[in-house]
Every structure is written in C-alpha cells, then in structure tokens.
Amino acid sequence: xxxxxxAEDELLGRQVAVKILHPQFASDEAFVARFRREAQQAxxxxxxxxxxxxxxxxxxxxxxxxxxxxxxxTLRDIRRSEGPLLPRRAxxxxxxxxxxxxxxxxxxxxHRDVKPGNIxxxxxxxxxxxxxxxARALDDSAELTRTGAVIGTAxxxxxxxxxxxxxxxxxxxxxxxxxLYELLCGVAPFTGESPVAVAYQxxxxxxxPPSAVNPDVPAELEAIVEKAMEKDPAMRYQTADDMRKDLxxxxxxxxxxxxxxxxxxxxxxxxxxAAPANAExxxxxxxxxxxxxxxDEAGRSVALPVPEQRSQTGYLVAIFGLLLALALGxxxxxxxxxxxxxxxxxxxxxxxxxxxxxxxxxxxxxxDLKVRERLEVSDVVxxxxxxxxxxxxxxxxxxxxxxxxxxxxxxxxxSIPNLIxxxxxxxxALIAAGQFELGEVTYRFSDTVPEGIVISQSPRPGTNGPxxxxxxxxxxxxxxxxxxxxxxxxxxxxxxxxxxxxxITNIEVTEEFSAEVLEGFVIRTEPGAGELVSRDRIxxxxxxxxxxxxxLPNFVGMTxxxxxxxxxxxxxxxxxxxxPEPVTADSGLDGLVAVQSPRSGAEVVLGDEVRVRIGTLIQxxxxxxxxxxxxxxxxxxxxxxxxxEVIGDTPVEDQDQEGLIQTxxxxxxxxxxxxxxxxxxxxxxxxxPTDPPDEP
Numbered sequence: 039x040x041x042x043x044x045a046e047d048e049l050l051g052r053q054v055a056v057k058i059l060h061p062q063f064a065s066d067e068a069f070v071a072r073f074r075r076e077a078q079q080a081x082x083x084x085x086x087x088x089x090x091x092x093x094x095x096x097x098x099x100x101x102x103x104x105x106x107x108x109x110x111x112t113l114r115d116i117r118r119s120e121g122p123l124l125p126r127r128a129x130x131x132x133x134x135x136x137x138x139x140x141x142x143x144x145x146x147x148x149h150r151d152v153k154p155g156n157i158x159x160x161x162x163x164x165x166x167x168x169x170x171x172x173a174r175a176l177d178d179s180a181e182l183t184r185t186g187a188v189i190g191t192a193x194x195x196x197x198x199x200x201x202x203x204x205x206x207x208x209x210x211x212x213x214x215x216x217x218l219y220e221l222l223c224g225v226a227p228f229t230g231e232s233p234v235a236v237a238y239q240x241x242x243x244x245x246x247p248p249s250a251v252n253p254d255v256p257a258e259l260e261a262i263v264e265k266a267m268e269k270d271p272a273m274r275y276q277t278a279d280d281m282r283k284d285l286x287x288x289x290x291x292x293x294x295x296x297x298x299x300x301x302x303x304x305x306x307x308x309x310x311x312a313a314p315a316n317a318e319x320x321x322x323x324x325x326x327x328x329x330x331x332x333x334d335e336a337g338r339s340v341a342l343p344v345p346e347q348r349s350q351t352g353y354l355v356a357i358f359g360l361l362l363a364l365a366l367g368x369x370x371x372x373x374x375x376x377x378x379x380x381x382x383x384x385x386x387x388x389x390x391x392x393x394x395x396x397x398x399x400x401x402x403x404x405x406d407l408k409v410r411e412r413l414e415v416s417d418v419v420x421x422x423x424x425x426x427x428x429x430x431x432x433x434x435x436x437x438x439x440x441x442x443x444x445x446x447x448x449x450x451x452x453s454i455p456n457l458i459x460x461x462x463x464x465x466x467a468l469i470a471a472g473q474f475e476l477g478e479v480t481y482r483f484s485d486t487v488p489e490g491i492v493i494s495q496s497p498r499p500g501t502n503g504p505x506x507x508x509x510x511x512x513x514x515x516x517x518x519x520x521x522x523x524x525x526x527x528x529x530x531x532x533x534x535x536x537x538x539x540x541x542i543t544n545i546e547v548t549e550e551f552s553a554e555v556l557e558g559f560v561i562r563t564e565p566g567a568g569e570l571v572s573r574d575r576i577x578x579x580x581x582x583x584x585x586x587x588x589x590l591p592n593f594v595g596m597t598x599x600x601x602x603x604x605x606x607x608x609x610x611x612x613x614x615x616x617x618p619e620p621v622t623a624d625s626g627l628d629g630l631v632a633v634q635s636p637r638s639g640a641e642v643v644l645g646d647e648v649r650v651r652i653g654t655l656i657q658x659x660x661x662x663x664x665x666x667x668x669x670x671x672x673x674x675x676x677x678x679x680x681x682x683e684v685i686g687d688t689p690v691e692d693q694d695q696e697g698l699i700q701t702x703x704x705x706x707x708x709x710x711x712x713x714x715x716x717x718x719x720x721x722x723x724x725x726x727p728t729d730p731p732d733e734p
Contacts, residue, residue, distance in 0.1 A: 039063060044107060047092070054092060055107040064101050077103060079147050080170040087138035089158075089168040108166050113154035113221070122224035122252055125259050129285050131157070132218045134165035136282035139214065142170055143207040143278060150205050152213035153194040154220065192233035192240075193226045197269050200237035208271040211278055215266025222259060223251040227267070234467035241269070258288045258297060265296045387441060389431035390424045395445050398424050406437040413447045417504075421448035449504035456499035457492045462513045465492045469509050477508035481515045489516030489541050516541045522577060524567035525560050530581045533560045537577060546578045553609070553644045557584035585609075585644035592638035593631045593650055601631050601650060609644040618654040622679060623713025627653035655711040662706035663699045663718055671699055671718065681715045687722035696723035 045056045063069050074094075081091040093104040113131065117123070123131070135157055142149060147170055149156075158166040192200075196212035199205050219227045227245035230236040248255040248263055262284050268274045275281040284294035385405050390398040399409050419425045428442040429435060452472055457465040462479070469476050477496075487493050494512045497503060523540050525533035530547065537545055555561045561580040565571055591608075593601040598614060605612040619632035632653030636642065658678050663671040668684060675682045688700040703717035704710055 045104075047104075053107045055105050057103045057105065059101045061099075064099055070101065079145060083142055083145060083147065083170060085138055085141040087134045087165050087167055088141065088170065089166050105168070106166075108158050108160060108168070110158045110160040110166070113157045113159065113217070116159060117154055117220060117224065123221045125222060125254065125256055126289065128218060128221035129259060129288055131159070131165055131221065132214060133282050133285040133289065135167055135214055135217070136278040136285065138165070138167040139207070139210050139278035140282065143210070148205060148207055149210050149213075150199070151191055151194075152210050152217060153191045154217055155191075157217070192236040193228070195237075195240065196271075197241045198271060200240045206271075207277060208274050211266050211275050211281055212268075212271075214278065214281065215263050215274075218259075219245065219248055219263050219267065222248050222255050222263070225251065230471070232467065232470070234464070235471040238468060238471040244269075256288075258294050261296045262288065262294055383437075384434040385437050385439075387427060387429050387431055387433045387435060390427055390443065391431070392419065393424050395422045395424070395443075398443055402441055402443070407435070408438060408440045410440045410442045412442055412444050414444050415448070415450040416446040417449045419446035421446055451502040451504055452507075454495075454497050454499055454501045454503055454507070454509060457495045457509070457511055458499065460492050462490050462492065462511070465495075465511055473505035474503065475506055475508045477510040479510070480512045482512055483516065483518045484514040485517045487514040489514055516573075518573070519570045520573060522563060522565050522567055522569050522571055525579065526562060526567065527555065527559055529558055530560065530579070533563075533579050537579075541573065542571070542577050544574060544576050546576055548578055548580050549583050550580055551584065551586035552582040553585045555582035557582055587641040587643045590634075590636055590638055590640045590642045590648065593634045593648070594638070595627060596631050597629075598631065598650075598652060601634075605648050610642065611645065611647040613647055613649040615649055615651045617651060619651040620656045621653035621712075623655055623711065624679075625653065628655050629653065655713070657709040658712055658714070660702070660704045660706055660708050660710055660716060663702050663716070664706075666699050667697060668699065668718070668720060675716060679712045680710070681713065683715050683717050684720055685717045686719050688719040689724045690721035691724065691726060692721075693723040695721040697721060 040057045040059045043056045043058065045054050046052070047054050077091065077094040081094065084090070089108060090106040091103060092106070095102060122128075135152070139149060139152070149167070149170055151169060152167075156167060156169045158168065160166060194213045194216045196205065196209040199209055216227060228236050228239035228243070230239065245267060248260045249257070262281065265273075265284075266275055266281055275284075280295075284296055287294045385407060387407075388401055388405065390401060393401070395411075402409050414425055416425055423446050425444040425446050427444070435441070452474070454474065455468045455472055457468060460468065466476055482493060484493060491514050492511050493514050496510045497507070520541055522542065523536050525536050528536070534545055537543075550561065552561050559582050561582050563580070564578045565575070571577065588608075590610075591604065593604070596604075602612045602614075619627075621627040621632050625632070630653055631650045633651045635649045642648075656679070658680055660680070661674055661678070663674070663682075666674075668682070672682045685703075690696060690700065698721050699718045700721045701719045704714075710716075
C-alpha cells in the first residue's frame with residue numbers, strides 16, 4: 039500500500055519514518071475520507087507497545103503519515119532466521135501484543151491485519167505493533183467494498199474475514215493466536231498454494247495441535263492457542279485483554295483460566311489432534327460413582343455385628359487342602375514332562391495381494407487360519423482387493439492364527455463443496471482447494487441470479503468423490519435485458535462504475551456545457567434512467583463542462599444601480615467594494631463605476647464574481663496665490679487641475695502691487711475637489727489724494 043522512508047523532523051531534530059501511500063489509493067475518494075478518520079484515531083492511540091503516529095496530511099494529492107522510527111526487526115524476520123522461539127519468550131511477545139490490541143479495541147480501532155510483519159522487536163526486546171487503521175481504511179475503498187472481498191493476510195486472518203463477514207476485536211484475537219502458533223511451532227497452522235486455499239482451511243479445517251508439531255510446547259500455551267483460534271468467535275477469548283491475562287498467568291507459573299475453567303466443568307483439555315465437538319466422541323474411562331447409602335437405610339443408624347471367635351479347625355482344613363493341591367500339581371507335571379511332545383505343523387501365509395476380498399478370505403479359511411479385516415484408502419489397489427497382509431506372505435504361523443488382511447476401500451473420498459451462490463472465481467478456487475478438477479463452465483441468462491454467480495453444479499453439493507473428480511458449474515450471465523441505473527449528478531467515474539456493476543460496459547462519454555450541473559458531473563444518459571436496453575446497446579453519458587463562458591461587458595461609467603442590474607441579468611455576482619477609486623473631474627466618473635474586475639472583454643461563466651469601485655474626485659491642496667500675477671497663478675493651478683477665475687480688482691496704495699493677486703476664495707493649504715474654481719482679485723493702484731494748494 040505504501041513506501042516507507044527514513045526522514046528527519048527538522049523542527050524537533052529527530053529521525054522519523056514517513057509512509058507515503060501509493061497513487062491508486064490516493065485517487066480513491068472513499069478511501070481517502072476513511073483514511074483521514076482512521077489516521078486521526080490511530081494517532082490518538084498512546085501505549086508503549088504501539089508505534090506512535092506524529093502527524094499525517096496531504097501535499098499535492100500525496101497522502102502521508104509521519105510515525106515513530108523503530109530500530110529493530112519484525113517477528114517475520116526473526117522467525118525466519120531463528121525458527122521456533124522458546125515458549126516463554128513467545129508468550130511474552132504475545133502478551134505485549136495483546137496489551138497493544140486492548141488499547142486499540144477500547145478506542146474502537148480494530149487492526150484486522152495482525153501478523154508477524156506488523157509486530158516489531160526493539161534491541162531491548164520491547165514489542166511494537168504498527169499499521170493500526172490502515173486495513174480498516176482499505177476496507178471502505180471503492181476497490182474492495184464489493185461482494186466476496188476480504189481484507190487481511192490469508193495466513194493470519196480469521197474465519198469470518200475469510201468469508202467476507204464483518205471483523206471485530208475477536209478477529210484480532212484469532213490472528214494473534216495464529217501468530218503465537220507460528221512462534222511456537224516455526225510454521226503457520228495453515229498453508230496452501232494460494233490465499234484462497236489457505237482461507238478455505240481457516241473456515242473448514244482444524245489446525246494440528248502445537249505440541250504435535252513441537253513437543254516442547256507446554257500444555258498451558260497449547261490451551262491458550264486453541265482457545266484463541268476457535269472457529270466460532272463466541273468460543274474465543276472475547277477480548278485481547280482476556281487472552282493477555284491467561285498469558286500472564288502462564289508466565290507467573292500459574293494455571294491459565296482456560297485450563298481452570300475446563301477442569302471445573304469436568305471437560306478436561308482437548309488432547310493433541312482431538313476431533314471437533316461435532317465428531318464422534320472417543321472412548322473414555324469413566325470414573326466410578328461415589329458410594330451411596332441405600333434409600334431404605336438412609337437416616338437411621340445400623341449396628342455393626344461383632345466378629346465371633348473362630349475355632350482352629352478351619353485353619354487345619356485349609357492347610358490340608360493346599361497340600362493336596364500341591365501333590366496333584368506335582369503329579370500332573372511329572373506326567374506331562376515324561377510324555378513325548380506333540381508336533382504341530384506350521385502353516386505358510388499365502389500371497390493374497392491384489393486378490394479380491396472374497397477369494398482371499400476363502401483361501402485363508404481353507405488353511406485353517408482366521409481373518410481380521412482392516413480397510414485402508416488406496417489410489418493404486420482397486421476397492422475390495424487386498425493391499426497386504428500381516429504377517430507377510432511366506433511367514434509360517436500356527437493353525438488357527440489370526441491374519442490381518444488390509445482391504446482397499448478405493449481412493450480417498452472428499453465431499454464436493456457447495457458452490458451455488460458463490461462467485462465464479464470463488465467456485466473455481468474451492469474446486470481446486472478440494473483437489474477436484476474444474477469441468478465444463480456454462481453460462482445462462484437469469485433475471486433472479488446476479489451476473490457471475492453460480493446457479494447450479496454437478497455433482498451436487500455434499501456428494502463424495504475421489505480427488506480429480508470433475509465438477510461442472512453453470513454461471514449466471516445476468517438478465518438478458520438490463521435496466522439503465524440513474525447516474526445523474528454523480529461524477530463521471532462513479533457513473534461508469536455504477537453502469538459496470540449493472541453489467542453495462544458499452545459506454546460512451548459526451549461532454550457539453552450546462553448552467554445547472556457542476557463541471558465533471560453527469561447531466562443525463564441516453565437511454566434514460568430506468569429504461570431497458572439489450573446487453574450490446576451503447577449507453578451514452580453526458581458530462582457537464584460547467585456553464586458556457588461569455589465576454590464580460592463594460593460597467594465603467596454606469597451608475598451602481600444600472601451596473602448591478604445588468605450583472606444580475608447575466609447571472610453574475612455583483613460586489614461593490616468599500617474603497618472608492620480616485621478620479622479626476624475630466625474623467626466624468628465621479629459617483630459612477632470607475633473600475634471593474636475582471637476587466638471588460640474577459641471570459642466569465644455563470645456565477646462568477648464581478649467587483650467594482652465607485653469614482654470619487656481627487657483632493658487638491660490650494661497653493662498661496664497672493665503676490666503672483668494672473669499668468670503665474672494660471673500656470674500653477676493648471677498643473678494642479680484647478681481653475682483660476684478673476685472676479686475683480688482690489689484697490690492698493692502701493693503701485694508695486696498693481697496687477698498682482700491680492701485675495702483668493704480658498705485659503706492656501708485647504709483641500710478642494712479636482713477641477714474646483716479658485717476665485718482671485720487683482721490689485722489696482724489708486725494714487726492717494728493730494729492736498730489743495732494754500733491760498734495766497
């Protein structure tokens with residue numbers, strides 16, 4: 039699922055491990071959403087036996103997890119290099135793993151992929167469990183959420199996982215039991231040529247007891263393993279903590295609860311290689327019942343008789359009898375030794391191999407030999423024929439001796455599995471797992487059985503047959519006429535997947551503009567949803583390109599109301615910005631739309647946003663014009679965008695002020711709008727009046 043890199047945390051200056059998911063998972067929206075939730079939950083798990091998750095995130099469609107870097111080896115590598123572990127060490131590792139699982143289960147996080155490759159040992163011997171939540175995230179991905187899909191590693195997953203059923207904390211307990219079995223025995227309990235074959239064994243077969251593989255496995259650990267690996271989840275340890283408690287009891291030298299409970303119930307512990315509960319019970323030595331008082335004697339005292347004094351006569355009679363018996367024995371022994379021994383003629387065991395059963399028995403009876411028959415499976419000798427005898431042919435035996443004749447029962451018979459309602463792939467795998475041969479595969483249209491599901495089989499389920507028996511299957515091709523599912527308003531890929539699930543694979547995609555449907559989503563199909571089509575009919579899906587683009591008109595120079603109305607008519611979002619746009623009086627944009635974004639002529643689509651600012655006149659600082667000529671003042675005001683207007687004369691007594699500006703309508707330093715008129719008056723010299731001449 040991912041590549042793992044050693045990296046350095048630049049902020050904290052520590053070494054970490056960075057796991058980067060493969061692109062095919064990053065493109066699955068359902069997986070990414072579940073991965074995000076599971077990464078958060080896993081990051082919240084805090085325990086010394088759980089690999090810590092420091093961070094997770096996404097960068098340019100690449101999803102990653104930053105976690106604790108473990109300097110150590112996985113149990114898988116250790117087991118391969120060292121073989122079976124010592125029972126006590128295996129129990130210690132399993133107990134620490136169970137502790138980690140307990141913390142995860144209490145947080146409603148189920149591992150679902152407990153295996154030696156996900157359990158690490160540090161140099162100091164500590165256990166670290168990793169990859170919490172990843173398998174569960176994968177469980178909801180579009181790739182695997184389909185009928186018959188299973189999650190996990192076939193060698194270690196539980197029977198319910200093998201059957202595609204929901205997994206819970208007891209599934210992790212089963213997987214931990216398988217791991218403990220492998221640590222103790224050096225091999226997995228179930229192996230096969232394919233994952234399906236291994237899965238079949240998890241569901242239907244019982245593992246060989248650990249002590250049968252490794253005689254050094256203690257009975258206590260064997261009981262714990264068998265309890266954890268019960269086929270029925272209800273019969274297993276119900277929590278990882280329950281299993282851990284039994285492991286700790288074993289490590290302390292005490293009796294595990296699983297053994298104590300069995301002893302208390304009088305059930306004892308299953309013997310190595312014991313048959314399942316529904317098999318024929320083995321013969322057992324039953325304990326003698328306790329002595330009881332007869333009902334009519336209960337509750338009342340009984341006087342014991344006093345032994346009476348015996349006479350010596352009885353002893354004398356007994357001694358005489360013994361002497362008489364001894365004399366008779368000596369007599370008969372002497373006669374026997376003195377007589378000549380009788381010669382017994384021995385009989386040679388004939389060669390009966392490959393003879394039919396009846397002929398062999400008649401031959402032995404004709405030689406005054408007795409027959410003890412034993413059946414044995416054979417792929418070579420036909421049924422009802424002799425495989426061998428014991429003693430072997432040519433051996434000499436006394437007349438009347440028993441001869442064991444091993445009769446062939448033919449090849450070993452296996453039960454044909456039930457393939458009906460299985461997928462074609464699963465049925466083929468089950469046939470191979472049962473050592474049968476796949477015969478003819480036929481296909482038939484069916485309105486009731488989904489496509490790819492087995493409708494019938496021959497021989498029938500439960501029929502016994504030898505290895506190599508040919509099994510024919512009939513598979514549904516689905517209905518002849520298919521109903522087009524409703525895929526409107528979903529993404530293009532989702533629509534294609536939905537049509538494929540409905541067995542519609544002849545699909546064409548057409549793109550068109552749409553103001554109602556978002557880009558990349560399906561507008562409609564032809565034929566439409568709910569219509570019946572033949573299997574070879576082309577179904578066309580129309581995918582939206584979004585609204586059709588058009589050129590943005592020019593709103594500059596318009597009033598706010600007019601511009602807003604036109605934008606709404608075009609399906610655009612009109613936004614009036616708070617900041618005004620400074621304009622000159624010559625622009626004529628004072629109080630009107632002065633700036634728009636995007637600019638006119640740009641391509642926009644329905645629902646795009648248009649932002650405008652209203653024009654407001656630039657403010658100008660009025661200079662001091664007094665003492666200047668009109669021409670000088672005119673030049674200055676022109677540069678500032680202001681207008682000079684002479685409104686009259688102002689009398690001056692100083693002839694030097696004549697023609698110069700004496701007053702202005704706006705004081706110097708004040709600000710006015712661009713284009714404002716500054717009124718001034720010009721000095722006019724008025725000579726002072728002269729005194730009249732003195733009269734003579």
